[in-house]
Amino acid sequence: MSIFIDKKTKVIVQGITGRDGSFHAKQMKNYGTNVVAGVTPGKGGSKVAGIPVFNTMQDAMAKVKANTSVIYVPPPFAVDAIYEAVSAGIKLVVCVTEGVPANDMMKVAPFVKANGARLIGPNCPGLISPDQSKVGILPGTIVKKGNIGVISRSGTLTYEAIWALTLEGLGQTTCVGIGGDQVIGTNFIDCLAAFEADKATKGIVMIGEIGGSDEEEAAAYIKKNLTKPVVSFIAGQAAPPGKRMGHAGAIVSGGSGTAEGKIKALNAAGIPVAGSPTELPALMKEALKKAKAKAAKKAAKAKSKAK
Amino acid sequence: MKVHEYQARQMFADHGVPVPNGEIATTSSEAYEIAERFNKPVMVKAQVLVGGRGKAGGVKYAENAEAAQVLATKIIDMDIKGETVHKVLISEAVDILSESYVGIILDRATQKPVIMVSSAGGVDIEEVADKTPEKIFKEYVDPVVGLQAYQARNLAYKLFKDIGQVRQGADILMKLYQTFWDVDASLVEINPLVTVPGGKVLAIDAKVNIDDNALYRQKEIEAMRDLAAEEPAEIKAREADLSFVKLDGSIGCIVNGAGLAMTTMDLVKRYGGEPANFLDIGGSSNPQKVVAAMDIILSDPNVRSILINIFGGITRCDDVASGIVEAFKQLKPSIPVVVRLTGTNEKEGKKILASVKLPSADTLDNVVKKAIELAG
Structure with a gap:
């Protein structure tokens, strides 16, 4: 089991003839993802690594029935690619492109929702469900099938955390990079709810960073709604206020969005926060042990009551 | 990206937001000429991008052109929080009867623009x-349908x-909202918005910050x-397409990815060092980026x-390794450099680095830990 993508995922690559698009189309195909088509206006009729290329999403969807698209087009065209995918009937759009204007995102994000679709990103590494499907740019070599869900606002920091889990024998159900921008299609809470509903997922690793209040809101949500254990890491404790740390969304402004405040909120909701990503596996193991003991206690209580 | 007050004020004026007359001066004699032409008391305002210029003495009232010249002499070349003043705005002084605050920002929680106003203007909003959140009033705007007149x-x-003032205020808000979209702002702010004798x-x-991601269409x-x-x-760093922020420590950091770069800084601090910078070489593998990063x-x-x-993910370890070797050839660093390469093409990268x-x-x-140890 997994969230958002699985064996049934059929992908169209938007921007498949570009440098990144063609490279990652091949990588996804090699991993075992069912990549059914690519789209680049003006390149219809050609092929990339045996994948047929169409001029428009409409043409592609008429030939292949896909449910997912992944976007590698440059920033000025990325928002149009999202509208095009959703209008063609795609239900999951993953936008890898970095540098999309926030004002455009504010308009397209509600459009995606109103059409019953889901957007992941922009400015994200995408997602991977080990041994089933990968959509985006996450390296397939660092993951391992298992029962941990991973959610993160970052790219390479996510790889670091996944790799640490894999080395310690903690495999994953799905790893999702939700993106480092201010306006994104899918947030922590959306992913937490999906992992809670996924039977195979036993524990969740949530990796946040400075800026905004998503982690604080997620902490409140976890406390109220989640039965599965969550452990966390927050990047940017050493970041000075008022300076954007690479990601458009990673900025401490007016005393809000600090790592300190986020860690405090997470701890208050009973979520352990690691001092380094390499400490996440140990925290996860401990949290799983506790959850198991709690479940056993509950079961024993129910049993004695039944007697 | 931040712009200066005089530039933000021009953006407002272009959209019909009423602003007092003002012109920019780079010398005290220019300041004199402008004030003399206005033939009125003026404000001499330092044009810097850092906040708190008023408290630092960068905004002064001048009764006449002579006074404006004296003040401009003082303010030009003044250092305000590390930033040198190169320009002053000479703006017609007005009699202020009341001060309010008006601002529009992107609210991340709702993913909508939010307009905030307060009658407690002129101070640190x-x-x-x-301390008194009840004094701030907000309207969230549906980004698709835009600001409605009733909200303004x-x-x-x-x-x-x-x-009369309610009508003027609502009109200013509508125009300010339009400015927010037209210039791809992440923040527009008027602090203060004032009333003057006669009711105007x-x-x-004027303060405007622009979304860096939109600069490609805001030439x-x-x-x-x-x-x-x-x-x-x-x-x-920007010219080399690197994301870089200078800090005060002694451990230089070169990392791929913003989240990992922040984490690396955090760990430097955790293990007893101080990071000298945040630097993300980004997702591309261009070896020249590594050379530029080392140089900086x-x-x-x-x-x-x-x-x-x-x-390594998109970034390939062998490309980074080539960049490091090239940087050593060109720059011959005299301080220790410690490397960790993992992920895509790790083996190839380590082979290249062996030289x-x-x-x-x-x-x-x-x-x-090793970098801190080697820093001594």
């Missing part, structure tokens, strides 16, 4: 928000009692970038060791 009226009634409502300060605004107000190293960090005299932390014989480490925590 963050302090108002913190709702807010204007929180600021003014006189119907005026914006006497005119990008040309306003004030290079004199920036760290030379940060300008160099080596030009900081505080740096005593450099740590390179790469988790420069650098200390290395296999894990995130160890590369940080």
